[in-house]
Amino acid sequence: MIDHKDIIPLVRVEMSGLNRNTDLGTLEKESGYEIIKNFVNQKTNHIKTPIRQLREDGCISLGKITNATEVKKELFQYPIYRGHIKNEIYSDGIPITDYRHNDLRSGMYCWSMSDLLKCQSVVDIASNPLIIDFVSRYLGCLPTCYGINCMLSSGTSGHGTTQRHRDSDDFKFLSLFVYLDEVTLFNGPHVYEIGTHLGNPDGQKGNELPHENINKKILTGTAGEGFIEDNWGVHYGMPLRPDRSRICMWVRYGLYDNYTARNSVNIAEHAAQEHLFDMTNEINKYVFRFVTKD
Numbered sequence: 001m002i003d004h005k006d007i008i009p010l011v012r013v014e015m016s017g018l019n020r021n022t023d024l025g026t027l028e029k030e031s032g033y034e035i036i037k038n039f040v041n042q043k044t045n046h047i048k049t050p051i052r053q054l055r056e057d058g059c060i061s062l063g064k065i066t067n068a069t070e071v072k073k074e075l076f077q078y079p080i081y082r083g084h085i086k087n088e089i090y091s092d093g094i095p096i097t098d099y100r101h102n103d104l105r106s107g108m109y110c111w112s113m114s115d116l117l118k119c120q121s122v123v124d125i126a127s128n129p130l131i132i133d134f135v136s137r138y139l140g141c142l143p144t145c146y147g148i149n150c151m152l153s154s155g156t157s158g159h160g161t162t163q164r165h166r167d168s169d170d171f172k173f174l175s176l177f178v179y180l181d182e183v184t185l186f187n188g189p190h191v192y193e194i195g196t197h198l199g200n201p202d203g204q205k206g207n208e209l210p211h212e213n214i215n216k217k218i219l220t221g222t223a224g225e226g227f228i229e230d231n232w233g234v235h236y237g238m239p240l241r242p243d244r245s246r247i248c249m250w251v252r253y254g255l256y257d258n259y260t261a262r263n264s265v266n267i268a269e270h271a272a273q274e275h276l277f278d279m280t281n282e283i284n285k286y287v288f289r290f291v292t293k294d
Contacts, residue, residue, distance in 0.1 A: 002043055010035050051137050058197035058233035059217055061225070066125050068180045068223035072247065074119035075150060075180075076100060080109040084151050084161065087266045099152075106155030106242065113148050113291065116249075117275035122148065125178060125226075126251045127277060127284050134228070135174050135253045143174075143253035145288050146261035150180075150249035153188050155242045162188075162239050164209055166196070167231035169261070170254035178226040180247040183219075187244035188237050190219040190227070197233030209234055257290045267291065 008014065011032045016022035024032070054060045080099050083091030096109065116122045125131075126148055135143045146169070167173075183189050193213035200210050213234065219227055229235065231252075240246065254261070261267040273293045279285045 002040060006039070006043075007036055010039060051134065054134075054138055054228060054230070057194045057217075059192040059194070059219075059227060059229040061219065061221070061227045063226075064222065064224045065128070065131075065226040066121060066178060066224050068178075071119070071121040071125075071178075071180055071224075071249075074121055075111060075116075075247075078111055078115035078118075080111055080152055082107060082109060084108045084110055085147075085149055085265065086110050086112040087264075087270060089264060089266075104152075104154040104245075108161075109152040109154065111150045113270050114272040114274070116148050116150055117272040117277070117291065120276050122150070122249065123276040125176070125249070127281075127288065129283070131176060131228075132283060132287060135176075138174060138230075139172055139253070139255065141255065142283070143287055144256050145251060145291055146170075146254050146257060146267055147252040147265045148249075148291060150247065152245065152247050153237075153240055154245045155240060162237050164193075164212065164234055164236050166207075166209065166234050167260075168207075169231065169252065170256075170258040173231065173252060173254035173258075174228055175231050176226060176228050176251045176253070177219075178224070178249045179221050180223055180249060181245070182223050183221055183246055183248075185218070185220065185238070186241045187246045188240040189221075190248075191236055191238055192217045192219065192229055193234040195233070197230035253287075261290065 004014070012028070013022055013024070015024050015029060015032060048056065050060055079095035079097045081091045081093060081095060085091065086093065091110070096104075099109070126145065132143065177190060181187070194215040194217055196210060196213055200208060218238070221227075257267060267290050271291055271293045275292045277284050277288050277292060279292070279294060
């Protein structure tokens with residue numbers, strides 16, 4: 001482990017405001033910083049930083065990032081819809097309002113994006129500056145949000161997302177997932193096959209899945225925990241037991257208003273006029289320009 005005894009021989013003097021000899025000017029300060037930074041990087045190269053883990057593995061857990069109780073309190077003001085996304089392709093568009101007091105049939109349900117963007121807690125998660133910065137570092141540019149969704153899975157839905165698949169939304173993109181219920185092995189944890197985002201062997205196309213990767217990450221977690229993944233990697237949701245349910249939200253960040261956003265999510269049709277994003281913030285104004293209408 002590194003301590004001051006390793007650093008002192010590298011610099012003329014340690015920087016400090018305690019006396020005149022250690023109160024350094026800008027040039028010596030910056031020079032010392034470069035020397036120490038390079039030394040630390042060399043000695044800790046075996047330790048994966050979060051961004052390095054995401055780049056190498058394709059997925060990283062973030063721990064608790066929100067108060068799930070507060071998020072659900074806002075969500076429950078609004079109806080849900082059949083299907084995993086509320087649009088003309090995946091849903092019949094018929095609102096269900098009594099879902100909290102009546103048993104739901106097995107299946108997947110969702111909230112509309114226009115209602116989600118009226119929830120301050122959802123907007124705060126999607127626009128968290130640390131999340132945006134982390135995503136920007138992975139993508140190499142400021143991201144474009146092209147979808148915000150929240151799904152309620154009830155019982156054995158048999159939905160296609162429980163099959164191994166990879167998403168082909170963009171040239172490079174990430175999804176932030178947040179569990180709003182505790183997720184165990186029995187109510188549909190997300191599974192990610194480590195490293196599969198790096199591509200297929202032999203030039204196979206995306207839909208030609210590689211053999212199942214035994215190096216999997218099963219993402220269980222408590223309510224309020226999140227994770228980020230590169231969805232080009234192979235992933236799926238484990239089936240729920242018939243008597244179980246879960247609520248999970250996701251935010252998708254890509255490079256632009258991609259083909260999937262325009263033709264599957266139908267982002268232009270479902271962009272929200274009423275929303276809680278702070279559009280005086282230039283980053284929000286850019287990142288969320290396609291999910292909102294101003």
